[in-house]
Amino acid sequence: MRKLLAVMAAAAALAFGGSAQALEWEGFYAGAQAGYAWNDMESDYYSSDDSSDLDGWMAGGFVGAQWSSDGPWRFAIEADANWHEDSDDSDYDYEEYYYGGVDINWTANLRGVASYEVSDNTQIYAAAGVAFANVDVNYCNYCISDDSNDETLTGWTVAAGVQHDYSDRFFSRLEVRYSDYGDIDDDYYYEGADASLTSTAVLIGVGWRFGE
Secondary structure, three states, X not given: OHHHHHHHHHHHHHHHOOOOOOXXXXXXXXXXXXXXXXXXXEEEEOOEEEEEEOOXXXXXXXXXXXXXXXXXXXXXXXXXXXXXXXXXXXXXXXXXXXXXXXEEEXXXXXXXXXXXXXXXXXXXXXXXXXXEEEEEEXXXXXXXXXXXXXXXXXXXXXXXXXXXXXXXXXEEEEEEEEEEEEEOOOOOOOOOOOEEEEEEEEEEEEEXXXXX
C-alpha cells in the first residue's frame, strides 16, 4: 500500500507539472500504462457467498485515434491490453471436498473517450466501453481429479481521469477504472455454481502522438 500511495503521488505531480501551449490536435496516439487492480470474484455455494481477492499489479499499452471540436472538447476511440500478475489459487475449501481458484491472465478494453480542457495543457476525461478478461478457472470436485478451464469473459468498463500535455507530442495521465467482466460460464468449484468478476484499478500512463 505504501508503494501504491507513493506511485500515485508521483503520478499526480507528473500530471500537473510542466507546461505546454494550447493544443488542437487530431490523429493517432499510443502509450504505455501500469497500475494496481483491486479485483474481486463473487461466487455462490448452496446459497452462501464466497468472495476471493485477486488484487495485484498490471501493466500494458494503449492505442487510439482522437479528434477535436471547435471548443474545449476532445473525443477518441481507444483500445488497450494489460498483463496481470494477480492470481488466487485454492481460495475456497469446503470440508475438503471442493476447492478452486482463478488466475487472471490479461484484460483488454475498447472504449470511447470524451475529454474537456480545464486549462491550456490539462484535460479531465471520462471513458466507457466493452471490457474483456482472460482467466484460468481451477477447481477440484470431490478431489477425484483437478480441472482447469481457460475462459475469455466479456463485460463493460467505465473510467475517469486527468491528462496533461507536455508538448504537441508527449502527454501523461492518471486514471481510475471500474470493470465488470460478467459471469464465468464454466462451473466454478462444482456443477451449477455461479461466479462473476469485477475490478477497480488505478493506472498511470504516458503517451505519444503521431502525425500533424
